[in-house]
Amino acid sequence: MKSQYRFAMAVAGLAVTALMGCRGQTSEQTPIWIKHGMEFQPKWLPYGHNTFTADGRNMMMPPEGTVAAGLLKEDDLYYRGGADTAHYGANPMKIDAALLDRGQERFQIYCTPCHGRTGAGNGMVIAHGFPIPPPNFHDERIVAMADGQLFHTISYGVRNMPSYGKQIPEEDRWAIVAYLRALQRTSHASLNDVPESERANLK
Numbered sequence: 001m002k003s004q005y006r007f008a009m010a011v012a013g014l015a016v017t018a019l020m021g022c023r024g025q026t027s028e029q030t031p032i033w034i035k036h037g038m039e040f041q042p043k044w045l046p047y048g049h050n051t052f053t054a055d056g057r058n059m060m061m062p063p064e065g066t067v068a069a070g071l072l073k074e075d076d077l078y079y080r081g082g083a084d085t086a087h088y089g090a091n092p093m094k095i096d097a098a099l100l101d102r103g104q105e106r107f108q109i110y111c112t113p114c115h116g117r118t119g120a121g122n123g124m125v126i127a128h129g130f131p132i133p134p135p136n137f138h139d140e141r142i143v144a145m146a147d148g149q150l151f152h153t154i155s156y157g158v159r160n161m162p163s164y165g166k167q168i169p170e171e172d173r174w175a176i177v178a179y180l181r182a183l184q185r186t187s188h189a190s191l192n193d194v195p196e197s198e199r200a201n202l203k
Contacts, residue, residue: 044058079170081147089147093175
């Protein structure tokens with residue numbers, strides 16, 4: 001009998017709860033909170049005000065010199081191509097097939113519209129009448145540039161070329177530089193650059 005009584009009381013309780021939740025009308029009374037979670041907290045809202053800070057604003061400016069975690073970017077070579085324009089460095093990445101493949105993919109997305117697939121400066125933008133052609137990557141002036149200078153140019157732009165620092169992560173910029181070097185080797189390589197086992201296949 002006790003079990004049947006308990007079962008009946010449970011059913012009745014559920015029925016009352018269901019009926020209370022289906023009144024079909026809204027109430028302006030403050031709801032009864034059985035258990036408080038994070039609904040009520042002793043906190044400051046971002047755009048609110050207070051009497052504690054000097055300017056009364058909740059959303060304060062960070063202290064001068066503050067850098068967000070993970071964004072310090074101390075390595076001048078990796079993040080900027082070198083300490084300054086007089087100290088551009090070499091590509092810090094491991095040059096392998098995976099990096100070159102990534103560089104080729106990014107180069108074809110971001111660089112070929114102006115510079116062309118071979119880097120000769122004859123991309124689609126130029127073919128459609130842009131009056132100022134970009135430089136040929138195979139010119140001796142470009143070939144002589146340090147890797148860091150090429151990285152810096154991609155990052156910050158130069159003359160008519162815009163900055164790609166926001167669109168292309170640092171690692172991908174270095175991959176593009178590595179692939180650009182591979183493109184340059186196609187027009188500046190010598191027979192000594194070809195393995196002896198492959199020289200017989202040259203025409």
